[in-house]
Amino acid sequence: MKQSIYRLSIELTNKKWSSYILRKFVQSRLSRPLISSFIRTFNIDVNDMQGSTQDYRTLHDFFIRKLKEDARSVQYGENDAVSPVDGLLAETGTISDRLQIMVKGKPYSVLDMLGTREKASPYMGGDFAVFYLSPANYHRIHSPIDGIVENRWSLGTHSYPVNDLGLLYGKDALSKNYREITELQHPLGKVSVVKVGAMFVNSIEYVHERESWKQGEEVAYFTFGSTVILLFEKDRFRFSEGKAVPREVKMGETIGKFNA
Incomplete structure (x- = not known):
């Protein structure tokens, strides 16, 4: 029963129109005020990202943020x-x-x-x-x-x-x-x-x-x-x-x- 209810709710909401609306919102400047709450909600460490939070115009821009060049070390080995x-x-x-x-x-x-x-x-x-x-x-x-x-x-x-x-x-x-x-x-x-x-x-x-x-x-x-x-x-x-x-x-x- 739980599985059926879960799948039905997803089928009702996972539509092209709802995806379109969400995508447009997070890629618009209207989403910018949500960046701070997004950081707090998910306890995101902003110290290793490029720039500051003020540099990001939209929630989408923040979500696909890049890291500082020295933020990660690749433990390279050819095999x-x-x-x-x-x-x-x-x-x-x-x-x-x-x-x-x-x-x-x-x-x-x-x-x-x-x-x-x-x-x-x-x-x-x-x-x-x-x-x-x-x-x-x-x-x-x-x-x-x-x-x-x-x-x-x-x-x-x-x-x-x-x-x-x-x-x-x-x-x-x-x-x-x-x-x-x-x-x-x-x-x-x-x-x-x-x-x-x-x-x-x-x-x-x-x-x-x-x-x-x-x-x-x-x-x-x-x-x-x-x-x-x-x-x-x-x-x-x-x-x-x-x-x-x-x-x-x-x-x-x-x-x-x-x-x-």
Whole structure:
């Protein structure tokens, strides 16, 4: 019953017109007075961002804020993968032979997530990591590895929330929400970077279209919060040992290493 009520309420509100109104408001100067309360509500540390709060004309501008150049340190390693975002490393694990991942005890289809068996099958038996971004987080996305862009595509239209309620009651939010996928080729294996849109504002903007990504460089940003999923091929990658999951991570922090 709770699941049905939750899904009905989302279906009634998650419409193009409501998304349009929200987007227009947060991108207008009318939203500027909300920046201060947004900072207080989510206890945002403003010391590492570029400029001051007075420099931001809209709530949207503040949400996609950049950081000072020295605010994050990329723990570079040519065979390492680093966190692409600030956020919660919510789940890591193995992709099953049925091409499913388990997040908060619920299965999600990698086949649905990537769109075709041809794209999904290389990841059977591989590893995955799910990063959740809260409204408080820095919302720019960085490359987890040095790699060549093999493919890039988008899927989905509407989006369910990707918070705890969304994952519990939503309709396959991680695998069927609007999403942008970039497949990277590292010398030691393939990696798919899945950027999952959030409710109301399905906007994932790339900052360049170069054919290669450099570890730690900014590659895209979310317009309002969401999730990034990394998919690794079987026997090609291992996560750092002795670190708890879930845990908070910063962009540039090492999360594991390719098997040489």
